[in-house]
Amino acid sequence: MHWKKLDADERRAVVFGALAQNTSYHDGHVLGLPGSFLDRLVFPEGDFLQDAPFLSCMLENPNHIGCHTLGDFEPNFQGTQNLERELLRICAEELLGAEAGSYDGYVASGGTESNIEALWVFRNQFRAELGMTVNEVGVLHSADTHYSVPKAANLLDLVDIEVAVHDETRRMCSAALEDALLGAKRRGVRAIIVVANMGTTMFGSVDPLDPLLKAVEAAGLPYRVHVDAAFGGFIYPLSVDDCALSFRDPRIGSFTLDAHKMLQAPYGTGIFLARKGLMQHVQTEAARYVPGTDYTVCGSRSGANAVAVWMILSAYGSADGRAFVAELLARTDALCIRLDELGVRYFREPGMNVVTLRAGDVPASVAAEFQLVPDRHDGPPGWWKIVVMDHVDEAAVDAFVAALGAITATQDGAPLPPG
Numbered sequence: 001m002h003w004k005k006l007d008a009d010e011r012r013a014v015v016f017g018a019l020a021q022n023t024s025y026h027d028g029h030v031l032g033l034p035g036s037f038l039d040r041l042v043f044p045e046g047d048f049l050q051d052a053p054f055l056s057c058m059l060e061n062p063n064h065i066g067c068h069t070l071g072d073f074e075p076n077f078q079g080t081q082n083l084e085r086e087l088l089r090i091c092a093e094e095l096l097g098a099e100a101g102s103y104d105g106y107v108a109s110g111g112t113e114s115n116i117e118a119l120w121v122f123r124n125q126f127r128a129e130l131g132m133t134v135n136e137v138g139v140l141h142s143a144d145t146h147y148s149v150p151k152a153a154n155l156l157d158l159v160d161i162e163v164a165v166h167d168e169t170r171r172m173c174s175a176a177l178e179d180a181l182l183g184a185k186r187r188g189v190r191a192i193i194v195v196a197n198m199g200t201t202m203f204g205s206v207d208p209l210d211p212l213l214k215a216v217e218a219a220g221l222p223y224r225v226h227v228d229a230a231f232g233g234f235i236y237p238l239s240v241d242d243c244a245l246s247f248r249d250p251r252i253g254s255f256t257l258d259a260h261k262m263l264q265a266p267y268g269t270g271i272f273l274a275r276k277g278l279m280q281h282v283q284t285e286a287a288r289y290v291p292g293t294d295y296t297v298c299g300s301r302s303g304a305n306a307v308a309v310w311m312i313l314s315a316y317g318s319a320d321g322r323a324f325v326a327e328l329l330a331r332t333d334a335l336c337i338r339l340d341e342l343g344v345r346y347f348r349e350p351g352m353n354v355v356t357l358r359a360g361d362v363p364a365s366v367a368a369e370f371q372l373v374p375d376r377h378d379g380p381p382g383w384w385k386i387v388v389m390d391h392v393d394e395a396a397v398d399a400f401v402a403a404l405g406a407i408t409a410t411q412d413g414a415p416l417p418p419g
């Protein structure tokens with residue numbers, strides 16, 4: 001894994017070089033586009049912009065409509081589209097082990113859109129290649145999967161198949177998996193889109209693919225695999241050796257990664273990646289006014305957001321990216337050691353920065369003070385989660401552990417009240 005680190009001057013030069021390749025709305029010849037630079041009254045230009053490449057991109061407001069790894073595309077913004085292609089290259093080839101140029105993708109509005117795009121691709125592929133109708137295609141996922149997956153199944157009229165997980169391990173229960181597949185077959189499901197997680201929202205858990213696909217194969221159903229790495233995509237491939245969920249596994253067709261989570265990019269930076277040949281299944285030929293037509297759920301989208309992701313990746317390079325992740329994981333390890341000392345029970349996936357505490361071991365007052373996120377708001381929580389992000393430093397962890405320890409001590413060995 002290697003991509004280059006660039007210093008601030010180099011990044012500035014690349015981004016302003018990219019903007020210079022775009023057609024600027026200032027050019028005087030842009031008469032046909034239904035877009036412009038940002039409102040001059042509210043967003044005035046200033047000298048400081050020479051030092052602010054991302055803000056300059058925002059003010060210039062390039063539209064990255066369409067998919068720029070495929071065919072023809074809107075020529076006015078090719079400078080910043082090149083940066084989008086480069087960030088997709090880093091994600092697909094360096095983080096996820098794809099062969100050079102063997103994928104397509106785009107910067108979507110977020111993980112939700114990217115998951116919808118994936119299910120849309122595979123649904124249409126099953127239709128086109130196997131003649132399936134929508135209610136013959138099921139979406140198989142664990143109960144810990146993000147709600148955007150059942151949302152996508154609902155939007156696309158697919159059969160949602162949720163599989164229970166073991167309370168302790170967060171792995172799918174094999175009996176429940178077999179039952180779910182049998183039940184789906186009885187309801188007429190003849191093909192499966194498997195969604196595997198690289199970091200679930202609440203637990204950071206990572207789904208092992210082999211037992212899952214073995215069960216689908218035993219059920220005799222054709223399948224496609226999408227990996228939801230919205231949460232773990234910018235941490236897990238950097239923290240484990242030979243990450244099993246990657247494009248090196250030919251069974252996996254597509255990935256979601258969210259730069260607006262672990263990468264600390266602005267909101268609006270979900271990333272969708274798919275093997276070449278798949279996005280053609282969602283080409284909207286009716287988008288005739290868009291050069292190259294459209295292959296995305298969203299249509300118009302911010303070029304500045306793509307540049308922001310490129311800038312963050314280039315500010316670190318692979319070596320500092322790994323070091324950043326290692327630092328977060330060291331803090332997560334330290335938190336777990338302190339929880340062990342206090343006898344507080346939790347789930348933690350190795351290589352991930354999420355620690356999910358049994359609600360019964362955490363007084364509600366401490367959970368509220370440190371704004372832990374519960375697994376549910378519509379009833380008593382079973383779990384509270386901590387995500388060790390950049391701002392969750394040693395001092396924050398110390399304060400949390402001290403508050404927990406103080407309450408544990410006042411209990412004098414008695415069980416804690418339920419959270």
Ligand SMILES: Cc1ncc(COP(=O)(O)O)c(C=O)c1O
Pocket residue numbers: 109110111112113115146148199200201228229230231258270
């Ligand atoms: C695993 C996972 N997938 C998808 C999403 C949806 O992402 P977004 O909120 O960017 O649409 C999330 C959000 O938390 C997530 O954790």
